[in-house]
Amino acid sequence: MADFFATHRATLDKALETIRTRGYWSAYPEMPSGKIYGETAKDDGEAAFKALLGKPFDLSQPSDGGSVGEEVSPYGLKLGITYPSASADTLVSAAKSAMKGWAHATPQERAGVCIEVLHRLNKQSFLLANAVMHTSGQAFMMAFQAGGAHAQDRGLEAVAYAYDEMTRIPAHARWEKPQGSKEPLVLEKQFRIIPRGVALVIGCSTFPTWNSYPAFFASLATGNAVIVKPHPGAILPLALTVRVAQEVLKEAGFDPNTILLAADSAEKPLAKDLVTHPDVAIVDYTGSPAFGEWVRENAKGKQVYTEEAGVNSIVVHSTDNLKGMASNIAFSLSLYTGQMCTAPQNIFVPKEGIETEDGHKSFDEVCEAIKVSIDKLLGDPQRAAAVLGAVQSTATMERVNASRSLGRVVRDSTPVEGMDEARTATPLVIAVEAKDEGAYLQERFGPISFIVATDGIEDAIERAANSAKTRGAITASLYSTDEAVVEKAIEAFGEGGVSLSLNLTGGIFVNQSAAFSDFHVTGANPAGNASLCDSAFVANRFRVAGVRRPVAA
Numbered sequence: 183m184a185d186f187f188a189t190h191r192a193t194l195d196k197a198l199e200t201i202r203t204r205g206y207w208s209a210y211p212e213m214p215s216g217k218i219y220g221e222t223a224k225d226d227g228e229a230a231f232k233a234l235l236g237k238p239f240d241l242s243q244p245s246d247g248g249s250v251g252e253e254v255s256p257y258g259l260k261l262g263i264t265y266p267s268a269s270a271d272t273l274v275s276a277a278k279s280a281m282k283g284w285a286h287a288t289p290q291e292r293a294g295v296c297i298e299v300l301h302r303l304n305k306q307s308f309l310l311a312n313a314v315m316h317t318s319g320q321a322f323m324m325a326f327q328a329g330g331a332h333a334q335d336r337g338l339e340a341v342a343y344a345y346d347e348m349t350r351i352p353a354h355a356r357w358e359k360p361q362g363s364k365e366p367l368v369l370e371k372q373f374r375i376i377p378r379g380v381a382l383v384i385g386c387s388t389f390p391t392w393n394s395y396p397a398f399f400a401s402l403a404t405g406n407a408v409i410v411k412p413h414p415g416a417i418l419p420l421a422l423t424v425r426v427a428q429e430v431l432k433e434a435g436f437d438p439n440t441i442l443l444a445a446d447s448a449e450k451p452l453a454k455d456l457v458t459h460p461d462v463a464i465v466d467y468t469g470s471p472a473f474g475e476w477v478r479e480n481a482k483g484k485q486v487y488t489e490e491a492g493v494n495s496i497v498v499h500s501t502d503n504l505k506g507m508a509s510n511i512a513f514s515l516s517l518y519t520g521q522m523c524t525a526p527q528n529i530f531v532p533k534e535g536i537e538t539e540d541g542h543k544s545f546d547e548v549c550e551a552i553k554v555s556i557d558k559l560l561g562d563p564q565r566a567a568a569v570l571g572a573v574q575s576t577a578t579m580e581r582v583n584a585s586r587s588l589g590r591v592v593r594d595s596t597p598v599e600g601m602d603e604a605r606t607a608t609p610l611v612i613a614v615e616a617k618d619e620g621a622y623l624q625e626r627f628g629p630i631s632f633i634v635a636t637d638g639i640e641d642a643i644e645r646a647a648n649s650a651k652t653r654g655a656i657t658a659s660l661y662s663t664d665e666a667v668v669e670k671a672i673e674a675f676g677e678g679g680v681s682l683s684l685n686l687t688g689g690i691f692v693n694q695s696a697a698f699s700d701f702h703v704t705g706a707n708p709a710g711n712a713s714l715c716d717s718a719f720v721a722n723r724f725r726v727a728g729v730r731r732p733v734a735a
């Protein structure tokens with residue numbers, strides 16, 4: 183058996199150090215450079231992706247003999263890949279049986295296997311980038327970074343937290359209780375990490391790896407078998423992940439069925455059967471609040487972690503860099519066509535306007551500055567394609583079309599020039615009054631945003647923070663040169679359970695969340711009940727069982 187723990191000990195130690203210091207570190211390079219990944223890596227990855235098209239996906243796991251597969255790239259390519267299908271009972275039974283050996287592995291053995299999986303996934307980053315690009319619609323660079331390196335960092339972060347929590351508990355202890363003049367009572371104690379059981383990870387279509395890897399590796403590292411249920415439109419990235427994990431488990435002497443793929447179709451979904459299966463102990467879900475509510479109501483007695491929808495807000499009070507502010511907002515609204523759980527939707531601006539380095543700007547002038555910045559950013563079709571990518575779902579396009587009537591259109595959404603085969607849309611920006619809550623106080627997923635005219639800055643902060651508290655939010659942003667306003671916002675958004683970014687005008691955007699440093703989702707509002715990653719995200723995935731025996735003093 184390979185000693186994967188020894189191989190990757192330095193990487194784990196650095197991850198453990200960084201989750202405590204919260205500084206910048208990445209284990210996996212985010213730049214698709216031939217100098218890093220090999221001069222032929224890009225071409226090899228594309229060739230490997232093309233070799234998968236139109237064929238059954240090679241995966242050795244229990245099956246009912248059937249197959250599923252209906253992935254169509256938002257860029258117009260029909261993947262034609264089929265995956266083995268199986269019932270919930272078949273998958274859970276196989277996972278439960280395979281877990282017996284994995285549950286007895288040490289925290290060191292499990293951490294080593296997990297980091298070896300991540301290491302091999304990193305070596306396949308160009309293949310994964312193509313898979314993520316052609317299922318989610320992300321542009322290639324974003325697919326490589328968010329779908330590859332950043333997702334791998336998030337997976338490693340979960341392994342580090344899991345290892346840290348498990349190794350807080352000693353494997354052995356000698357317990358002596360003084361008895362005065364008598365001999366002390368002495369016990370030899372052993373402590374075993376007991377996994378909760380079979381874990382289910384339900385993936386999403388827009389970020390199939392980034393949103394799934396933390397749960398995948400947190401459950402695996404803590405000794406649980408894992409069943410991965412991808413979105414039917416984005417199976418390939420997680421199928422590749424499962425295949426790599428099965429290979430490493432087998433090499434390490436464990437049953438590869440410790441990790442299983444639950445591929446399904448929209449016509450015959452598996453998620454509900456898996457969530458309600460009595461032998462599934464942990465459920466991780468990313469997706470819409472409607473199904474998230476169903477999961478929470480029906481996964482009774484199970485440990486449930488969710489990331490659901492939120493209404494993310496920007497509050498504008500004042501700025502000393504109007505151009506920088508507008509450009510930063512424009513990029514945040516445009517990146518991946520607004521299909522990020524961190525993307526801002528509502529921009530709250532006092533109706534009397536704001537103060538800038540160029541003097542007072544009216545509400546309409548702020549709207550125009552944002553519009554002009556979006557137009558400038560997306561004016562070059564090649565750059566627009568790289569920033570926007572494609573739209574994953576036809577439902578998002580329908581939502582854009584239905585939203586035009588919700589207020590005054592500041593900037594209309596249009597297709598991207600030169601991407602005729604792809605499903606594309608530029609940002610739709612709508613101006614509304616604060617009283618028009620029916621328009622903006624629900625998540626309208628995709629490239630849809632509202633500039634909301636409020637009765638001053640206090641009204642703006644209160645509305646934005648309250649929407650986080652009641653509707654959920656993952657990100658929030660404030661622009662203000664007044665420290666008193668900043669302090670009010672920090673307090674208000676803290677009470678709303680959402681992290682706050684201040685005065686972003688450069689190369690950092692509110693959409694971004696850095697592994698090992700930023701806590702993605704707080705778990706303190708309706709946008710989700712867990713944070714990626716913290717101790718709470720891993721600690722309830724295992725329990726501790728003790729063995730005591732008397733020892734002669």
